[in-house]
Amino acid sequence: MTAIHPATLKFLKDLAKNNDRDWFNQHKSSYLTAHQNLCDFLDRFIFTMSKHDELETLSGKESLLRIYSDVRFSKNKAPYKPRFAFSLPRATKLRRGGYCGVVKPGESFLAVANNVFISVRPFFDYMSDVLTTNANGQSLFEES
Numbered sequence: 001m002t003a004i005h006p007a008t009l010k011f012l013k014d015l016a017k018n019n020d021r022d023w024f025n026q027h028k029s030s031y032l033t034a035h036q037n038l039c040d041f042l043d044r045f046i047f048t049m050s051k052h053d054e055l056e057t058l059s060g061k062e063s064l065l066r067i068y069s070d071v072r073f074s075k076n077k078a079p080y081k082p083r084f085a086f087s088l089p090r091a092t093k094l095r096r097g098g099y100c101g102v103v104k105p106g107e108s109f110l111a112v113a114n115n116v117f118i119s120v121r122p123f124f125d126y127m128s129d130v131l132t133t134n135a136n137g138q139s140l141f142e143e144s
Contacts (some may be wrong), residue, residue, distance in 0.1 A: 002044045009105045016082035038084045054091040073124040
């Protein structure tokens with residue numbers, strides 16, 4: 001599985017410390033590299049999840065939410081959100097709910113939204129393996 005690279009997490013840490021337009025414009029290439037890394041990771045995640053569930057969004061790029069903040073009505077005027085977030089709704093009206101997640105150093109998570117009872121323990125055990133290790137059992141989130 002495509003890993004979330006340490007450079008992606010480093011970019012998000014640096015963005016949290018330097019959340020202004022000048023810094024972001026100077027590091028736009030780092031952002032684009034990190035964005036592509038997340039798109040690749042989510043493409044593989046969607047491919048894996050599609051074996052077990054029917055998802056509406058079939059592209060990692062389409063599932064990513066904006067990194068730009070809408071500061072018009074916010075007290076927090078930081079122009080960027082120092083995280084990558086995604087949303088994967090389930091396909092058709094018969095399959096309600098979906099998956100969402102955030103990739104942020106020290107605060108990453110995956111959430112399942114569903115209005116019916118599911119046995120979540122086996123699902124989370126499986127997803128924990130899918131999200132945190134590759135085929136060789138190595139962590140996908142190792143920081144350098």
